[in-house]
Amino acid sequence: MVNKRIPDWLNNSMWSSSTTTPPPPPKSQSEYQSSPPQSPSHDDRIGTYPSKPSSVTSSDSSANERRESLPSPSSMRPESPSKPGPAPRTEVRDPLTSSGSSDNDGSSPVEDVSRQAQLLQELSRKIINMGELQRLASQGIPDGAGIRSTVWKLLLAYLPVDKGLWSSELAKKRSQYKLFKEDLLKNPSEVTRKLEESTSSQNGEQTRDDKGLLSRSEIPEGEHPLSLGKTSIWNQFFQDTEIIEQIDRDVxxxxxxxxxxxxDSASAKANQDALKNILIVYAKLNPGIRYVQGMNEILAPLFYVFKNDPNEDFVMNAEADTFFCFVELLSGFRDNFCKQLDNSVVGIRSTISKMSQLLKEHDEELWRHLELTTKVNPQFYAFRWITLLLTQEFNFADILHIWDTLLSDHEGPQETLLRICCAMLILVRRRLLAGDFTANLKLLQSYPSTNISHLLYVxxxxxxxSTP
Structure with a gap:
């Protein structure tokens, strides 16, 4: 019998009964949601690819847009919004300034205070014990006091474990980022102007009428705006324009x-400029991947946390710090963004297959119902879950809590991410087992509100x- 494959802890009343209270952490609220409405057509087997449900009611139309989804990963990558999306979810609170814990957070204020004290004690050591720091952070980092900002930088290996090296390492990395910006964000006209100044100084003083101007014959081929040469800075500039415009729209x-x-506030525009700078620099330093739509969603939590650090020095250098942490975080997932690797053993298809096998290992009944009976291909929903690190599925405060666990796992964030995705399926297994293709696809493409602490517990x- 298939049910024999299901572990006892999984095949108990907590997954099927709304009257049984499971042991702490608190049970998931997702099991109490009403059945989702049916999609307009059962024949729409490729479904839709909705953008992140807005976590607050907003008049901005982009908050209610949807993205198309196609069967192959290369064509399923996030596209420009084209269809109206699901209704906005719940109002988001500012996780770093609001008092109290999230409604979806099962931790108590006493537990938060205790864990905060333990984290502060660990951060006060001259040599950070990363094992202990990972253990504490995996349970969730309390909001406030700038703890999350420092811990994330340690977990992403941006800060060394030796606190005595922090000052020199930060100065070196921030100086390096400044050079990246100066070199990669420079307008070609600025390069030409400096060339003119250099040539003028070599030729001695010129008359006022022609000072600073070069004759056409004096302009090198690579610096001429009409040059089509591969090494032309202008040709490269025009090629980059499309990517830069896409980054600007997404930001x-x-x-x-x-x-x-x-x-329209000055701070919001400054924050947008910082996000754009980081993404453009990353794209130019990584020509094999460049920019893939959706990277802005992965960048946002990092910059938000670092920019809200109470340490003024960290705030002023949030852009540089975020860049290096973004590079480190994406290094473990970059193969998911590379179309050429989609069908390889390290590509997104393989990653989705691992998630499917994980579900089969722990709940074969649910796996059979989804993939064999209702034929819900995991690519239709898990592609977005995995590539965007769940940033489109939950409100912002919950994303930060989930990332505390993702970043703190010693096995690496990808294995933890797959377990969380599998747990998301298990938490709504009763509804999935009762649903058909249309109902299940709709449920998984617009995941219901749930208790994040319980999700991470599962x-x-x-x-x-896990089986050996």
Missing amino acids: KRTHPDMHFFSG ANKLRSH
């Missing part, structure tokens, strides 16, 4: 429900109950 659509990222159980 302006980043969390339109949060004043930090959106609006994901951790999947680790402890």
Whole structure:
């Protein structure tokens, strides 16, 4: 019988009964949601690829847009929004300034205070014990006091474990980023102007009428605006324009429900400029991948946390710090963004297959119902879950809590991410087992509100109950 494959801890009443209270952490609220409405057509087997449901009611139309989804990963990558998306979810709170814990957070204020004290004690050591820091952070980092900012930098190996090296390492990295910007964000006209100044100084003083101007014969081929040569800075500039325009559009659509990222205020515009700078520099330093739509969503939590650090020095250098942490975080997932690797053993298809096998290992009944009975291909929903690190599925405060666990796992964030994705399926297994293709696809493409602490608890159980 298939049910024999299901572990006892998984095949108990907590997954099927709304009257049984599971042991702490608190049970998932997702099991209490009403059945999702049916999609208009059962024949729409490729479904839709909705953008992140807005976490607050917003008049910005981009918050209610949807992205198309196609069967192959290369064509399923996030596209420009084209269809109206699901209704906005719940109002987001500012996780770093609001008091109290999230409604979806099962931790108590006493636990938060205790864990905060333990984290502060660990951060006060001259040599950080990364094992202990990972253990504490995996349970969730309390908001406030700038703890998350420092811990994330340690978890992403941006800060060394020896605190005595922090000052020199930060100065070196921030200086390096400044050079990246000066070199990679320079307008070609600026290069030409400096060339003119250099040539003028070599030729001695010139008359006022022609000072600073070069004759056409004196302009090298690579610096001429009409040059089509591969080494021409102008030709490269025009090739980069499309990517830069895409980055600009995506950055302006980043969390339109949060004043930090959106609006006409000077701070919001400055934050958008910082995000654009980071993404452009990354694209130019990584020509094999460049920019893939959706990277802005992965960048946003990092910059938000670092920019809200109470340490003024960290705030002033948030852009540089975020760049290096973004590079480190993406290094573990970059193969998912490379179209040429989609069908390889390290590509996104393989990653999605691992998630599918993980579900089969822990709950074969649910796996059979999804993939064999209702034929819900995991690419239709898991592609976005995995490539965007769940940033489109939950409100911002919950994303930070999930990332505390992702970044703190000693096995690396990808294995933890797959367990969380599998746990997301298990938490709504009763509804999935009762649903058909249309209902299940709709449910998984617009995942219901859930208790994040409980979700992470179940994901951790999947680790402890893995078969050898």
